[in-house]
Amino acid sequence: MKKIQNKQWIYSKIPEKSVDQSHYTLEENILTISDLKSGQAILKAAYFSIDPYMRIQQSRNNTWEEPHPLNTVQRGAVVCQIVGINDSNTTLKKGDWVLSYTGWQEYAITEISNLRLLDPKEVSVTTALGVLGMPARIAYFGFIETGLPKKGETVVVSGASGAVGQVVVQIAKIKGCKVIGIAGSEEKTKFLKEIIGAHEVINYKKYPTAKEMHQELRRLSPEGIDIYYDNVGGYITDAVFEHINLNARIIICGQISQYLGGLDTPEMGPRFLHKILYQRATIKGILARDYNDRMDEMLSEMIPWVQNGLIQYHETIIEGFDKLPEALNMLFFGKNKGKLIVKV
Ligand SMILES: NC(=O)c1ccc[n+]([C@@H]2O[C@H](COP(=O)([O-])OP(=O)(O)OC[C@H]3O[C@@H](n4cnc5c(N)ncnc54)[C@H](OP(=O)(O)O)[C@@H]3O)[C@@H](O)[C@H]2O)c1
The missing domain is CATH 3.40.50.720 (NAD(P)-binding Rossmann-like Domain)
Incomplete structure (x- = not known):
């Protein structure tokens, strides 16, 4: 029964102005691969998307939805690799790169139906968070x-x-x-x-x-x-x-x-x-x-534009799982150029 030591950033306190580590708690837990239910995969995070909406969702009042609940894993998009899978009806396999919405945790168990398969031969997988995300x-x-x-x-x-x-x-x-x-x-x-x-x-x-x-x-x-x-x-x-x-x-x-x-x-x-x-x-x-279900339409035009250089892009990549809260604050002080990403 393979066990995985996991780390999670828990959103634990509403910021008044800037956001930093004091608004989060770092927690550890153990995931067990044999716990995977049918239709689930276990993912290892590689690149976390840092987005301004994370700070919007830390307001006290509803925005387009309720505020981010306190004492839960900070939500967000992540580019991950599949490290375990329990589904005989899928073409997804161990080692595949996927986009998931599993938030600030090193490993996550999620439903396979929530994943978007990425092709690292086509474009860099980080583009799924920015220029093709x-x-x-x-x-x-x-x-x-x-x-x-x-x-x-x-x-x-x-x-x-x-x-x-x-x-x-x-x-x-x-x-x-x-x-x-x-x-x-x-x-x-x-x-x-x-x-x-x-x-x-x-x-x-x-x-x-x-x-x-x-x-x-x-x-x-x-x-x-x-x-x-x-x-x-x-x-x-x-x-x-x-x-x-x-x-x-x-x-x-x-x-x-x-x-x-x-x-x-x-x-x-x-x-x-x-x-x-x-x-x-x-x-x-x-x-x-509002355009979630039109992703393929956007990608069919944007991927060739990115591949042939008609659209250039820059990414600011920060290293370290421990840097996630600090990275979110960087957005509000202009510290990024292009898409801000945290790599682990
Ligand atoms: N409607 C939607 O569904 C949707 C989706 C994604 C993003 N957005 C919005 O689009 C905007 C850009 O998002 P992004 O992901 O592309 O972030 P981003 O532009 O990559 O990063 C934020 C940038 O905003 C600038 N900024 C921060 N505080 C500022 C201020 N007080 N005055 C002027 N500029 C300031 C900074 O650049 P400078 O160095 O130039 O100040 C900073 O680098 C955000 O407002 C975000 O909420 C909306």
């Missing part, structure tokens, strides 16, 4: 189906160098748009311009008020903004609203500037809805889960 799904469907891009239009992307943003910028380029990417450092704006190919870039730290940001946007896009893909919110979004064109489309994908405590006590901003009225603009919130 959930962030890409919301970038792809959100931009194309809510943004309704037309060739020659001007697109602004906030949080442009992150997991979602880097994909949006490049899809906008593929669709023939002019793209302005906003990010929080010179290194990131350089990456956006030189690797990702944004036409114009703004380091928002150099324009710390809505007025200054608006002036810079106007300088870079005298023609106005047709599509705004918002990952960030706050004053950056206020500044964009000042500069939208007739029939502009505003896509609310994320509001990361508000997550560290702001979700339960929202920051009051300028009342800008009159701009929406004058310009007959539309604002729509989008959620990746």
Whole structure:
């Protein structure tokens, strides 16, 4: 009867602002391979996805669902290898790479029906967490189906160098748009311009008020903004609203500037809805889960784009299971470029 020593990060305390190890408890337990029921597999985690929604789910109030329950394993997507399996009707086997939603634990027992098989010969398995995973799904469907891009239009992307943003910028380029990417450092704006190919870039730290940001946007896009893909919110979004064109489309994908405590006590901003009225603009919130059943459709277009280099991507990979809570906090201080992943 093979026994496996397991470690788990248990979410145990609601953070008020930043999140760190004090909001988690490290626990150990033993898993027994012979305990596997029919239709189950035991997985060994290799790469953990670190996502802003984890902090959203630590708010006190319901968001799109109830807050993450306290004293349970931190939920999240993980790229794993199958180390044991109990099912004679599946083609999955020991050693296969899979995507699972088993959270912050070194090993997990789960139903085989929850797994997505990954092919390491096709692309790196880490891409299932970023450029070919959930962030890409919301970038792809959100931009194309809510943004309704037309060739020659001007697109602004906030949080442009992150997991979602880097994909949006490049899809906008593929669709023939002019793209302005906003990010929080010179290194990131350089990456956006030189690797990702944004036409114009703004380091928002150099324009710390809505007025200054608006002036810079106007300088870079005298023609106005047709599509705004918002990952960030706050004053950056206020500044964009000042500069939208007739029939502009505003896509609310994320509001990361508000997550560290702001979700339960929202920051009051300028009342800008009159701009929406004058310009007959539309604002729509989008959620990746609404496109869950269209993953194959997204992948059929995105995999060739990634394989032939039309879409470039960056991943920030941190090593160590013990680093998981610290890694989550990194997202809110701009410490990642592209998809943030923890490797064990
Ligand atoms: N709607 C959905 O279903 C869905 C799905 C996935 C993600 N999202 C949202 O999309 C956004 C991006 O997610 P992601 O996974 O791609 O994360 P990410 O962009 O890879 O990482 C977060 C980045 O946000 C920026 N940031 C943090 N605090 C900021 C602030 N106060 N002001 C401006 N920028 C700030 C930082 O970059 P800088 O250095 O540029 O500041 C940081 O690196 C998040 O808001 C997330 O909640 C939504």
